[in-house]
Every structure is written in structure tokens, then in C-alpha cells.
Amino acid sequence: MPELPEVETVVRSLAPLVGRRIVSAEFRCRRVLRGGDPDQMAACLAGRRIASVRRHGKFILMSLQGGGYLVVHLGMTGRLLLSGDPGRHTHAILSLDRGVLLYDDSRQFGCIQFSQEIPERVLKLGPDALEVPFERFAAALRRRKTRIKALLLDQRFLRGLGNIYADEALFRAGIHPLAVASRVRAGRARRLWGGIHAVLSEAIAAGGSSISDYVDAEGRKGFFQVSHRVYQRAGAPCVTCGTAIRRILVAQRSSHFCPKCQKR
DNA sequence: ATCGGTACCTGCACGC
DNA sequence: TGCGTGCAGGTACCGA
Numbered sequence: 214m215p216e217l218p219e220v221e222t223v224v225r226s227l228a229p230l231v232g233r234r235i236v237s238a239e240f241r242c243r244r245v246l247r248g249g250d251p252d253q254m255a256a257c258l259a260g261r262r263i264a265s266v267r268r269h270g271k272f273i274l275m276s277l278q279g280g281g282y283l284v285v286h287l288g289m290t291g292r293l294l295l296s297g298d299p300g301r302h303t304h305a306i307l308s309l310d311r312g313v314l315l316y317d318d319s320r321q322f323g324c325i326q327f328s329q330e331i332p333e334r335v336l337k338l339g340p341d342a343l344e345v346p347f348e349r350f351a352a353a354l355r356r357r358k359t360r361i362k363a364l365l366l367d368q369r370f371l372r373g374l375g376n377i378y379a380d381e382a383l384f385r386a387g388i389h390p391l392a393v394a395s396r397v398r399a400g401r402a403r404r405l406w407g408g409i410h411a412v413l414s415e416a417i418a419a420g421g422s423s424i425s426d427y428v429d430a431e432g433r434k435g436f437f438q439v440s441h442r443v444y445q446r447a448g449a450p451c452v453t454c455g456t457a458i459r460r461i462l463v464a465q466r467s468s469h470f471c472p473k474c475q476k477r
Numbered sequence: 478a479t480c481g482g483t484a485c486c487t488g489c490a491c492g493c
Numbered sequence: 494t495g496c497g498t499g500c501a502g503g504t505a506c507c508g509a
Contacts, residue, residue, distance in 0.1 A: 215502055244486085271503080288503045290487080302487085320486045322503050334504095359480060368504080375502055424502065425489080445501095465482065467500080 215271060215287040217342055217373030218416035219427055219435065223293055224268045226429035230275065230295075234262045234310040240325075242304035245318055247284075247326035257327045258283065258307065270338045270372030274331065281329050285316065288323030292316070295430045342373035343413055351402045354394050361397060361405075362390035363464035374409065377422055377444045380469045382408040384443045389477040390461070390468040415440065443469040 215223065238258040240251035249257075262278040273293070275283040285293065290302075294315045299306055305316035305325050316325050326332065340349060350371070357364055364370050365379040374382070383390055385408030388401055397405070416422060421435030424445070428434055442452050447460035451471040460469050 219502070286503080288486095289501070291503090318486095319488070320501085320503085322486070324504090357479085363480085366503095377502060422502075427502070464480095 215291070215421070215427060216375030216378050217268075217271065217413055218378070218419075218437065219421035220268050220271050220273060220287065220373075221417050222421045222429050222435060223287070224266055224273055226431050226433070227266045227273075227275075227293060227295070229312070230263045230266055230309075230314065232262065233312070235259060236308045236310055238308070239306045240304065241306075242321065244321050245304045245316070245324050247324045247332075249327065254327050257281070269331075269335055270341065270368055271375070272335050274335070281327060282331060284324075284326045284328055284332060284335065286324050288318060288320065290320040290426065291318040291323030292426075292428065293430050294428075294432065296432070338368045338372040339370045340372065342371045342378075342409055345371060345406075347403060347406050350406050351399065354397055354402055357394040359394055360390065360463055361388060361392045361394045362466075362468050364394045365409075366464065366466065371409075373413070376466050376468075377424075377441065378409070378412055378416065380444045381412045381442060384408075384470060384475060385412060387474055387476060389475045390463045390470055392477045443471065445469065 235258045238255040240246055240254055264276045264278045266275050271286060273285040294317060295312055297315060299315060302319040303315050303317050307314040353370060362379055365374050382405060386401055386405035388397060388405055416437040419435055419437035420433060421427060422438040423434035424438055443458050446458045447469055449458050451458055451474060454473050456471055456473040458469055459472050460467055
């Protein structure tokens with residue numbers, strides 16, 4: 214479910230966690246755990262205080278007082294919730310000195326991990342999609358021969374974009390999802406860089422996109438989905454020219470675009 | 478090194 | 494009503 218704007222919204226809504234002490238932890242599903250068994254992880258967390266909560270791409274990093282991190286990735290359907298009752302897909306329950314933190318994930322594509330240091334797979338990601346300077350972005354584009362849509366989804370190229378915002382940014386830049394990255398001209402590359410920044414910023418301001426079930430830690434839905442210009446609008450008229458939006462597969466992912474406004 | 482395809486898992490909407 | 498199919502914000506891993 215969650216791309217950069219949704220994860221950012223979740224992280225902001227987790228602000229009440231800072232300063233809380235984890236009284237006890239329970240992990241119910243091995244599959245979403247990374248490294249270590251459930252009991253060992255619970256033992257590592259018990260008694261620790263949460264010092265900070267921040268986002269790194271689509272990862273959520275909770276630093277613990279005295280060292281170590283609770284690292285969470287929401288996958289497609291992961292949720293972190295500050296209230297509610299454990300359900301069928303609740304895989305982690307952290308009892309706090311005040312309140313509770315639940316990790317819920319029906320598809321189990323997400324993960325939760327305790328680690329002394331920030332894991333390598335998190336550190337090796339590319340620059341943040343909201344922070345990358347244009348020159349660095351353009352230089353990296355020039356080096357890659359893959360299709361632009363696939364590249365935007367590659368977290369080692371840029372961290373934070375996912376299927377919704379890649380499609381939306383390409384539309385804003387007038388670039389076809391199958392365009393070869395290295396052949397995108399400077400002018401278009403600048404529009405893409407600007408489009409990425411704009412669409413992510415607007416989506417954060419709207420609390421993210423709630424397509425089916427995404428909510429922040431307080432259970433609030435986002436409303437950026439009503440501002441999507443191409444994503445899941447196949448057959449509907451382009452907001453710019455009226456041409457029917459098309460849907461194709463690129464790198465096995467649905468890609469939505471306007472065949473008239475977006476050139477290869 | 479880079480690229481493309483597949484696998485992982487559950488739930489929902491749809492057509493028959 | 495039930496069943497099969499296709500689709501869904503994700504990454505990881507394999508072979509070419």
C-alpha cells in the first residue's frame with residue numbers, strides 16, 4: 214500500500230511514540246520477522262524506550278534509547294496502529310507504558326526487524342525522492358538503459374517512489390513509461406524531477422492515497438486518490454487532452470498513461 | 478553490473 | 494451461492 218507519502222504520513226502520526234517505553238512485545242508470525250526468533254526479539258525490546266521515529270525511503274526506523282533500531286517495512290498491506298484490538302493479521306503487539314503499537318499485515322509482504330545497526334539493505338538505497346538534487350538525478354538517469362518506469366520503481370536508484378507516484382510523475386513530465394532512461398532529454402528530465410517532487414509533496418499534504426485500506430497510525434485515511442491523474446484511470450479521459458488513459462504492463466506492474474501527452 | 482521475470486501471501490471484485 | 498480468474502501501494506532472488 215504505502216509509498217513515500219503514505220510512509221511519511223504514518224511516521225508523522227507515530228509522533229506520540231517518542232519517549233514511550235516498551236513494556237513487552239509479542240510476535241505472532243515468523244514470516245514477517247527478519248533475523249532472529251520471536252522470543253529473542255521480544256527480549257531485545259522489553260524495557261527499551263523509543264528515542265525517535267523517522268522515515269528512510271519506505272522504511273520506518275525507530276531508534277531505541279541505548280542503541281539499536283526497530284526497522285519496519287509496510288510492504289503492500291502493512292499497518293502500524295496506535296489503538297485497536299489485535300485481529301487475524303496482527304503479527305506484532307508492543308505494549309507500551311502508555312498505549313499500544315500493533316503491526317498488522319494481511320499479505321505479509323512487509324517486515325519488522327530488530328537490529329543493532331541500520332541494516333545494509335536499508336543503507337544501500339538510492340537518494341530520497343524528495344531530497345535528490347537535480348544534477349545527481351539527471352546524471353543517474355543518463356547512466357541507465359532500462360525503461361524509465363522500471364527505474365523509478367528501483368529503490369537503489371531513488372528511494373520512496375512506488376507504482377502510483379511513478380505513474381503520476383511520468384504523466385506530469387509527459388514521458389512514456391516505456392521510454393529508455395538514458396534517452397530522456399534534459400528538459401524532460403527536469404520536468405520529471407519537478408513532477409516527482411510536486412506529486413509527493415501534494416500527496417503528503419493530503420495524507421497519502423487510500424486506494425483500499427491504507428490508514429495512518431490513528432486510523433485516518435488519506436485523500437490524495439481523488440487527485441490521481443492516471444493511476445487506475447484506464448479508459449477515463451486524460452485531464453489535459455481528453456484522450457482515454459491506457460494501462461499496460463511494464464516490469465510486470467500496471468502502468469497508466471496518456472498515449473497522446475506522454476512520448477517515448 | 479544490469480536487466481527482466483518470477484515468487485511470496487491474502488482478499489476482493491468480477492463473470493459465469 | 495460458489496468457483497475460477499485477475500488484480501492489488503511491496504521487495505527478493507534467480508538466471509541470462
